[in-house]
Amino acid sequence: MNIVIKNGRVIDVANKLDKTTDIAIENGKIKHIGDIPAHFVATQTIDARDRWVLPGLIDICNRPQMHHPQGASLINEANAALKRGITTLCIPPDCDPILDTSANAIRLKQNSTLPAIHPIGALTTALSGEAIADLTSLKEAGCVAFSNAQRPIADTKMLRHCYDYAASFNLTVIVAPQCAMLAKVGIAHEGFVALRLGWHGIPVSSE
Amino acid sequence: MLQFNKQKRLKHLLTIDGLKKDHITEILNRAEDFFIPHTGEIKQTNDLHGKTVANLFFEPSTRTRSTFELAAKKLSANVLNLDISHSSTSKGESLRDTVRNLQAMQCQVFVVRHSASGAAHFVAEHVNEDVAIINAGDGCHAHPTQALLDMFTIRKHRGEFHKLNVAIIGDILHSRVARSQINALQILGAAQVRVIGPQTLIPKHIEQMGVKVFHDLRQGLQGVDVIMMLRLQLERMQSGLLPKGNAYYRLFGLTSESYQAANPDALIIHPGPINRGVEIDSDIADSPNAVILDQVTNGIAIRMAVMSLLTENTKGLT
Numbered sequence: 025m026n027i028v029i030k031n032g033r034v035i036d037v038a039n040k041l042d043k044t045t046d047i048a049i050e051n052g053k054i055k056h057i058g059d060i061p062a063h064f065v066a067t068q069t070i071d072a073r074d075r076w077v078l079p080g081l082i083d084i085c086n087r088p089q090m091h092h093p094q095g096a097s098l099i100n101e102a103n104a105a106l107k108r109g110i111t112t113l114c115i116p117p118d119c120d121p122i123l124d125t126s127a128n129a130i131r132l133k134q135n136s137t138l139p140a141i142h143p144i145g146a147l148t149t150a151l152s153g154e155a156i157a158d159l160t161s162l163k164e165a166g167c168v169a170f171s172n173a174q175r176p177i178a179d180t181k182m183l184r185h186c187y188d189y190a191a192s193f194n195l196t197v198i199v200a201p202q203c204a205m206l207a208k209v210g211i212a213h214e215g216f217v218a219l220r221l222g223w224h225g226i227p228v229s230s231e
Numbered sequence: 232m233l234q235f236n237k238q239k240r241l242k243h244l245l246t247i248d249g250l251k252k253d254h255i256t257e258i259l260n261r262a263e264d265f266f267i268p269h270t271g272e273i274k275q276t277n278d279l280h281g282k283t284v285a286n287l288f289f290e291p292s293t294r295t296r297s298t299f300e301l302a303a304k305k306l307s308a309n310v311l312n313l314d315i316s317h318s319s320t321s322k323g324e325s326l327r328d329t330v331r332n333l334q335a336m337q338c339q340v341f342v343v344r345h346s347a348s349g350a351a352h353f354v355a356e357h358v359n360e361d362v363a364i365i366n367a368g369d370g371c372h373a374h375p376t377q378a379l380l381d382m383f384t385i386r387k388h389r390g391e392f393h394k395l396n397v398a399i400i401g402d403i404l405h406s407r408v409a410r411s412q413i414n415a416l417q418i419l420g421a422a423q424v425r426v427i428g429p430q431t432l433i434p435k436h437i438e439q440m441g442v443k444v445f446h447d448l449r450q451g452l453q454g455v456d457v458i459m460m461l462r463l464q465l466e467r468m469q470s471g472l473l474p475k476g477n478a479y480y481r482l483f484g485l486t487s488e489s490y491q492a493a494n495p496d497a498l499i500i501h502p503g504p505i506n507r508g509v510e511i512d513s514d515i516a517d518s519p520n521a522v523i524l525d526q527v528t529n530g531i532a533i534r535m536a537v538m539s540l541l542t543e544n545t546k547g548l549t
Contacts, residue, residue, distance in 0.1 A: 149475065156431075158474040160482060182471045188430035189473070192446035 025067050026050050028060060032072025036079055047077060080111025080139070087116055102136040111139045117146035118173035124149050124157045126165035133166050142168045147186050147197060153177035156189050169196040176204040206230035233355050240544045243355045243364040244537050246373040247414035255418055259383050261536035262529070265305075273532055278539040279308035285338035286312045287329070287354075288367070289345040294503060294527060295367050295377070299342045302534035311338060330354050334362060339545075340538055341365070348372035348407075363541035365534075371405050377502055378411035380533040382419060384526050385457055388498050392419040396454050398445075398493075400427045400483060401461030401510055404434045404472075408502050412459060413440050427451035428483060431472040448483050452492035460485060460501040463510045479509070486512040496520055503527070 027049040034057060035042045041057070048056040048064050056064065088101040096104070098115075105113055115132060117123035123132065124146035133141050145167030149155045159170055170190060177183040190197045207230040212218045214225025234243040241254060265274050284303040288296050296312070303310045315329065326345075333341065340363045343351045348370030355364040368374040389395060397416055403409045403426050416424045417440070426433055427445045437444060445451030452458065468475050485499070499521040507513045515521060 155468070155471055156474045158476055158478045160478060179471075185431045185471050192430040 025052075026065060027068045027070065028064070028066040029070045029072050029077055032075050032077035034077045038079070078109060081109050082112040082114065083110050084114045085116055086113040087119070098132075098135045098141070102139050102141070105139050112142060113139050114142045114144055114168065116144050116173045117171060118151060118175065122146055122151055123162070123167065124151070126158075126161045129162055129165040129167050142166070144168065144198060145170045147172045147190075148177065148182070151175045153179060153182060156186055159190055159195055160193055163193070163195060169198050171198040171200070174200050174202070174204060201231050202226075203230045233352060236544055238544075241541060242544045243351075243366075244375050244541060245351050245355060245364065245366045247375045247378050247411045247418065248373070250414075250418060252418055252420070255379065255382065255415060258379055258533065258536045258540060259386060261540060262379075262383055262532040265532040265535050271528070273305055273528070273535070275305055275307070276535075276539075277307045278535075279303065279306035279340070279542060282340065282542060283309040283311055283336070283338040284340040284342060284538065285333050285336075286310065286367075287315055287333070287341055287343045287345075288313065289315045289326075289343075289350070290368070292344055292367070294530070295344065296342075298527065298530040299365075299367060299376075299534050302531045302538060303340070305531065306535055306539055308340070308538070311336070326350065326353065327357050330357055334358060339363065339542060342367045344368045346370055361545050363538075363545050365537055365541065368407050370407065371410070372407050373411045374407040374502075375411050376530070376534055376537055377408050378415040379537070380526055380530040381412055381459065381500055381502070382415050383529045383533055384500055384522055385498065387525075387529070388522055389456060392416065392421045395421050395456045396423045396425070396494075397421050397457040397459060398425040398427055398451055398455045399442075399459045399461065400448070400451075400485065401463055402432045402467060403428055403437065403461070404432045405464070405467075406461050409459075409461060410440075413442055417441055425451055425455070429473065429479075432467070448485075448489050449492040452489065452497075455493040455497055457498045457500070458485065458490075458493060460499065460505075460511055462502065462504065462506060465506075465509070484508075484510055484512060485515050487514050487518075490515055498522060500526055 029047045031044060033044050034047060045058050046060055047054060048060045083105060086101060088096050088098045102113060121128045123129050123143050129143040129145060132143050135141055143166060145162035146157045147170045149157050151172055153172060187197060207226045209224045210226030212223050212225060214227045218225040232249055234241055234245045236242040267274055286296055286299055300310050300312065341354060342365045343354050344367040349372060350369045351364055351366035366373055366375055399409050399412060413424055424442045425445055426437060426442050427448055429446060433444055463479060467473050473479050497520060501523045503523060505511055505516055505523060507516060
């Protein structure tokens, strides 16, 4: 199937591209950007005037509420993401079960191929902050980075061991820049809105 | 420095750091002379006849202590073994008082093992001129006789140091053996010294000791002629330096597969006790290139050499 997307503002940061132009797609692969050869016959033409044409977006923190009664399943979440142009979902480790073993990471990945599911592995076993998880085996299972999600590692020496261990194998560690203790029970930025609505605020100093 | 007399000869052996090549070579040669040629047997001599060697072990030890005892007996010394972890210090006696008492018992050589870095140095500061102190391991600092017996073993099996690339694998951070080995290898002019392990077990700034750091076992073993294994203490997993389970063995265990990355017939040494399936595969530990048991025998000769040399060098002083 051949598709031509015409007159869109084509933005591709990786290739430093940002201009109004045309794109030709053949069997799901981009074939031409810019001048489309005359022999390319489109089976479908989309006019993207006044619209943006972007590469698939990556959601670096998608936390499906799989066990909440009103929560979305990972499949629902994936389909919704796809409809909004998001083709990759990174799932933080504090899901159920926690992504601290390669089996759990592999099982999660099996849920969807499009959008691609990229697990973020647990930095510590059971996110307890007490023992480094087997990071290299999680990486082999497809984890793209490691994090303790929003659970703090109280023992900063342990946190340093985690950084050191991950650095040995060039693994990426993602740290939630928020002190869980200061942010506790807060549900919104600490400010006038929180004050007016009677919500506990999350102070700036917690970040 | 405290371990030298006025003639720059060794009167204590506290650390390898600061020794000259001649000091080490002298000990290695002397150890060699204690072997009866072509038999592998160690001589009985009278070098320490009438002297008393006190083994002060504030930390448990099996082979170091027993080889020191055997070495002393081969030199015809009297041996006093003090398992201090269960005696006077538990009654509140200070290290200094323990040492003064032993001096009063007329011991001339103190072999000291202690969990605190610097303990042997402290003892050396507080003894009379005619007493020799041998450090048998202090904290994470030094274990000079172990390093010397390793050098003896390497020299015996592989010859000249300047041709050898040597890799030390494992828990460098807590290892007094590794620090002494690195010092000794540098002094003897080894071509390259490497350390291999996860960053959690490699001390910061170790590059300043002139070693190359690797976090990948196979990469680190490439071109290596001598593999020096260290024991992995299982409590390292408890203290959060390593993941629990088999991650360490998978990544840093010496197996017949990972051994292939080193030069053919690379020599394998290990200070013992070995943990099969934790840092080393059984097949490799028992292979002909592993000279772990030879190290134990060499340890007796090295300790004889150190004791006889030090007592000679303290003699002229009093």
